[in-house]
Amino acid sequence: MTEVVWYKRNPFFKSIYKAQKQWRRKIWDVFEQAHYRRNVQRSYEAARRNIVVADEDYDKYLRDQLEETLLKKKLVGERRFAVIPLIDMLRSKHDFTGANVLCVGARNTDEIKYFRQKGANDVIGIDLFTDDPDLTIMDMHDLKFPDAKFDIVYSRHSFEHAYDRRKAAMEWIRVLKDGGIVIIEVPGKYKGGGDYNRFEETEDVLGAFRPYIGEFLWNEYSRKEENTDKMDIIRVMFHVNKKAV
Numbered sequence: 001m002t003e004v005v006w007y008k009r010n011p012f013f014k015s016i017y018k019a020q021k022q023w024r025r026k027i028w029d030v031f032e033q034a035h036y037r038r039n040v041q042r043s044y045e046a047a048r049r050n051i052v053v054a055d056e057d058y059d060k061y062l063r064d065q066l067e068e069t070l071l072k073k074k075l076v077g078e079r080r081f082a083v084i085p086l087i088d089m090l091r092s093k094h095d096f097t098g099a100n101v102l103c104v105g106a107r108n109t110d111e112i113k114y115f116r117q118k119g120a121n122d123v124i125g126i127d128l129f130t131d132d133p134d135l136t137i138m139d140m141h142d143l144k145f146p147d148a149k150f151d152i153v154y155s156r157h158s159f160e161h162a163y164d165r166r167k168a169a170m171e172w173i174r175v176l177k178d179g180g181i182v183i184i185e186v187p188g189k190y191k192g193g194g195d196y197n198r199f200e201e202t203e204d205v206l207g208a209f210r211p212y213i214g215e216f217l218w219n220e221y222s223r224k225e226e227n228t229d230k231m232d233i234i235r236v237m238f239h240v241n242k243k244a245v
């Protein structure tokens with residue numbers, strides 16, 4: 001049996017103990033909030049040095065994305081290796097040894113490390129926010145890369161954050177070589193914090209890339225009852241056909 005400490009046995013001291021605990025929590029929350037706000041502001045300023053903001057709506061979009069990313073930063077570590085299955089799915093269909101890979105909305109270095117570990121050559125991870133020197137601050141709608149630089153553009157749970165998915169898609173195709181591969185995973189029938197898109201079916205994703213879609217490597221709508229992700233998931237992988245038009 002666990003022993004109850006003396007101040008918890010007496011109702012008066014017990015209520016004082018509980019009150020001080022609650023106040024400590026509240027004071028801690030104030031400090032945490034202040035720290036979080038300062039980080040959002042710092043990241044916003046860093047993003048503004050690298051990202052062109054066309055108007056007020058886009059400015060709001062940028063802030064929304066930063067708020068969401070920084071809120072979830074605590075999850076880094078816990079979700080480590082969640083990125084691996086999608087890269088392994090690609091490996092089962094395509095040997096990317098020596099490939100140049102762009103990871104869009106990487107958030108942390110998990111994706112780029114795994115691609116490198118599995119033999120990719122030049123792997124670049126971009127995000128609106130990062131304090132990791134191995135990632136680059138860049139907007140998925142405005143890539144600072146020359147045409148046809150990459151063999152693969154990989155996006156796990158970032159396309160749903162696109163402000164303008166057609167614009168982002170056309171940028172990804174521009175930086176891909178003809179015959180290069182787009183890989184996208186997004187939630188189906190779901191719009192969470194920071195999401196600017198809700199995808200009802202795979203075509204909602206694919207439509208942004210038409211008519212440049214070539215041969216498919218993967219095209220799947222997986223319902224939550226059928227998978228281990230606890231949510232509907234859309235996964236598409238296809239070669240681009242840049243000569244389509």
Ligand SMILES: C[S@@+](CC[C@H](N)C(=O)[O-])C[C@H]1O[C@@H](n2cnc3c(N)ncnc32)[C@H](O)[C@@H]1O
Pocket residue numbers: 065066069082083104105106107108111126127128129138139140141155156157158161162163
């Ligand atoms: C849900 S996280 C996905 C992180 C990682 N790919 C994974 O699968 O764990 C989405 C990431 O996309 C980033 N993001 C949102 N809008 C972006 C944009 N316009 N350009 C680049 N990255 C963006 C966010 O900052 C966030 O880190």
